[in-house]
Amino acid sequence: MDVSVDKLIAQTESQHQSDISNIEPGMPVEHPGDMPAQSLRRFNVKVKRSPINANACCSHAWRRWLVLGSAFLLSIWGINEMRTILTVEEMTFVQYFFLLLFGLTFSWITVAFSGSIVGFFLVLAQRRSPPQRLKTKLMGRTAVLMPTYNEAPDRIFASIEVMAMTIAKTGEGEAFDWFVISDTTDPDIALAEEAGFYLLRKRIGKTINVYYRRRHKNTARKAGNVADFCRRWGSNYDHLLVLDADSLMEADTILELARRMEADPDSGLIQTIPQLINGTTLMARLQQFATCVYGPVVGTGLAWWTDKEGNFWGHNAIIRTAAFMSAAGLPDLKGAPPFGGHILSHDFVEAALIRRAGWSVIIAADLDGSYEECPPSMTDLAIRDRRWCQGNLQHSRIITSKGLHWVSRVHLLTGVISYLSSPLWLMLIMVGLVLSLQAEYIRPEYFANEFSFFPTWPTMDAARALNLFIFTMVILFTPKTLGFISYLINGKLRKRCGGFFILILSFIVEVIISALIAPIMMLIHSGAVLSILLGNDSGWNPQRRDDGSLPIKEIIYRHRWHMTFGLFLTVAAYFNSLALLAWLSPAIAGMLLSVPLSVLTGSWRVGAIVKKMGVLRTPDENQRPVIRQAMDETRLTYEKAINASPGLVEIASDPKWHAIHLAFIDRVPSRPRGQVNTVEATAAMKISEATTVSEAVSYLNKQEQAHILATPELFQALSDLPQ
Numbered sequence: 001m002d003v004s005v006d007k008l009i010a011q012t013e014s015q016h017q018s019d020i021s022n023i024e025p026g027m028p029v030e031h032p033g034d035m036p037a038q039s040l041r042r043f044n045v046k047v048k049r050s051p052i053n054a055n056a057c058c059s060h061a062w063r064r065w066l067v068l069g070s071a072f073l074l075s076i077w078g079i080n081e082m083r084t085i086l087t088v089e090e091m092t093f094v095q096y097f098f099l100l101l102f103g104l105t106f107s108w109i110t111v112a113f114s115g116s117i118v119g120f121f122l123v124l125a126q127r128r129s130p131p132q133r134l135k136t137k138l139m140g141r142t143a144v145l146m147p148t149y150n151e152a153p154d155r156i157f158a159s160i161e162v163m164a165m166t167i168a169k170t171g172e173g174e175a176f177d178w179f180v181i182s183d184t185t186d187p188d189i190a191l192a193e194e195a196g197f198y199l200l201r202k203r204i205g206k207t208i209n210v211y212y213r214r215r216h217k218n219t220a221r222k223a224g225n226v227a228d229f230c231r232r233w234g235s236n237y238d239h240l241l242v243l244d245a246d247s248l249m250e251a252d253t254i255l256e257l258a259r260r261m262e263a264d265p266d267s268g269l270i271q272t273i274p275q276l277i278n279g280t281t282l283m284a285r286l287q288q289f290a291t292c293v294y295g296p297v298v299g300t301g302l303a304w305w306t307d308k309e310g311n312f313w314g315h316n317a318i319i320r321t322a323a324f325m326s327a328a329g330l331p332d333l334k335g336a337p338p339f340g341g342h343i344l345s346h347d348f349v350e351a352a353l354i355r356r357a358g359w360s361v362i363i364a365a366d367l368d369g370s371y372e373e374c375p376p377s378m379t380d381l382a383i384r385d386r387r388w389c390q391g392n393l394q395h396s397r398i399i400t401s402k403g404l405h406w407v408s409r410v411h412l413l414t415g416v417i418s419y420l421s422s423p424l425w426l427m428l429i430m431v432g433l434v435l436s437l438q439a440e441y442i443r444p445e446y447f448a449n450e451f452s453f454f455p456t457w458p459t460m461d462a463a464r465a466l467n468l469f470i471f472t473m474v475i476l477f478t479p480k481t482l483g484f485i486s487y488l489i490n491g492k493l494r495k496r497c498g499g500f501f502i503l504i505l506s507f508i509v510e511v512i513i514s515a516l517i518a519p520i521m522m523l524i525h526s527g528a529v530l531s532i533l534l535g536n537d538s539g540w541n542p543q544r545r546d547d548g549s550l551p552i553k554e555i556i557y558r559h560r561w562h563m564t565f566g567l568f569l570t571v572a573a574y575f576n577s578l579a580l581l582a583w584l585s586p587a588i589a590g591m592l593l594s595v596p597l598s599v600l601t602g603s604w605r606v607g608a609i610v611k612k613m614g615v616l617r618t619p620d621e622n623q624r625p626v627i628r629q630a631m632d633e634t635r636l637t638y639e640k641a642i643n644a645s646p647g648l649v650e651i652a653s654d655p656k657w658h659a660i661h662l663a664f665i666d667r668v669p670s671r672p673r674g675q676v677n678t679v680e681a682t683a684a685m686k687i688s689e690a691t692t693v694s695e696a697v698s699y700l701n702k703q704e705q706a707h708i709l710a711t712p713e714l715f716q717a718l719s720d721l722p723q
Contacts, residue, residue, distance in 0.1 A: 268359025
């Protein structure tokens with residue numbers, strides 16, 4: 001009996017040692033390559049590449065004349081109408097300022113209006129006869145990159161598995177290697193990532209190349225993460241398919257992107273238009289419905305007129321590695337954040353630099369099957385937009401860079417104006433209020449300084465003002481209306497959205513709630529712009545994906561100034577005239593109701609009720625794509641495994657997990673002599689004073705634990721302590 005037990009133990013230990021010795025490193029062998037930082041102040045046209053195929057990088061100028069030209073003419077007409085409305089004689093300074101603000105905001109919406117009209121007819125044509133897909137065998141290699149920063153590991157590894165497996169079933173699996181490149185700083189999430197990756201390797205690692213790397217230091221955030229991969233492994237791949245932690249793509253879409261890249265040797269970047277999915281709250285469902293119904297019209301119009309000078313939105317796009325590494329290395333901007341330092345909204349800049357170097361940048365508006373998720377509440381939307389706002393305002397320092405194509409400059413300018421439009425709208429409201437109060441309470445100067453028998457009466461053409469207001473609303477709502485009509489007249493899509501009446505109800509609900517939320521977001525964006533102008537940096541916070549609920553006290557605190565401003569506008573308008581109060585009531589209502597709106601739109605329960613009613617339904621909810629169903633089912637497996645995964649004490653104490661962790665640790669960059677890392681030094685001191693692994697871990701804070709997990713020497717020192 002004792003002999004058999006000893007034999008069993010010996011066999012178990014032998015198998016255990018064999019499992020440990022067979023653990024593969026987290027990453028493949030490095031293939032270093034150069035990715036120089038590009039100059040924004042200098043560009044030598046002589047080094048710009050010449051296209052391989054004639055006219056491969058030439059766009060159709062007439063498309064720009066049609067869309068931008070019509071937008072320009074509409075803007076001139078609208079501004080002239082407002083000038084006529086304000087006065088038929090001499091204008092005051094306040095009126096000139098009001099006209100300037102109106103001109104800037106009105107011109108901003110005319111481009112989307114013109115582009116959406118073109119996009120409407122293109123979408124109808126695409127739905128009648130879908131474009132043909134390429135069927136050629138892939139010859140190159142593509143690295144699929146999924147950067148992550150403190151995100152849910154079960155979601156990440158489940159999506160990697162289902163995408164990789166669906167590609168493998170097509171027979172093209174050898175053309176793709178799959179990478180999770182982590183910048184996670186939370187030690188618990190880092191350990192969960194390792195557990196998820198270990199399970200991924202066990203499930204598909206024998207037939208599919210999957211890799212994982214967590215950076216020792218997350219310099220330059222996502223852009224730095226991808227650049228680090230390129231400099232160390234990028235030269236081994238022809239293309240990079242860049243995803244986000246919430247991305248999911250159909251196999252046909254991924255293959256089509258790779259085939260288009262191989263078929264066009266002059267293409268540097270091909271961007272899909274992602275569709276929002278998995279919305280659980282009312283806020284998420286509003287965004288999901290809008291991008292699904294209105295998005296194709298706007299996106300297709302944009303893709304059509306930008307042509308070879310498209311844009312990059314940071315994910316769900318394929319990039320030619322040679323173009324990216326040779327032309328898109330980002331420099332640091334001079335000065336400190338928020339306007340200096342690392343470029344936050346790197347995607348627009350990378351697209352502009354790739355185009356500058358002579359490659360085409362294309363938006364593939366005809367490709368479906370590209371998905372992502374969205375913030376679940378106004379609070380989460382505000383946190384994300386604060387970071388995006390800072391990054392887009394940085395573009396004001398990049399627009400004048402040497403050698404950029406003028407359409408690339410338009411993209412950068414669009415990013416700037418997308419956030420400046422909010423304070424412009426806010427100032428427009430305030431200046432309009434001042435004009436009304438001035439007319440009501442301030443004694444006007446009817447006679448100029450020069451002698452005259454006739455007074456200068458302040459005049460305003462009320463009939464024209466009403467007509468211009470109606471026309472402005474038409475310009476503003478046309479993209480939404482055209483998207484809605486494109487679904488309404490398509491029987492298949494209409495049915496999948498719940499039918500004729502449900503689709504109409506969904507459209508009305510989206511328009512009303514979005515109109516109420518719009519003034520709140522205007523104030524949020526205005527506050528973000530002011531914060532940036534005052535020199536405040538956004539930081540880098542992980543994004544919530546599911547429930548957006550918050551304690552009521554925190555919601556009231558976050559919306560306190562929005563309610564206060566709404567109350568101020570109500571009082572000011574009331575004492576002026578009931579007519580002015582009626583005109584401002586849509587904006588005022590949203591501000592005063594900001595707290596209940598935030599609670600309702602961020603609630604998972606309210607979202608579930610709306611979903612059950614069928615309101616704001618999208619076609620994919622009615623008939624879920626196979627890959628999304630597979631992802632949800634696979635995610636349960638990873639969630640269960642990660643919940644049962646060991647913590648830091650067990651990782652350091654158990655030989656198997658100890659070996660797994662050491663195999664997955666990324667190499668540590670050499671430290672310059674004399675430069676001491678205080679976190680590392682403090683962690684080493686705490687470990688040296690502890691008598692057991694558990695005691696040492698109890699001494700360490702989160703930052704120190706994360707540093708130990710990324711440093712082999714410190715992790716080994718922790719493991720050497722008694723258990």
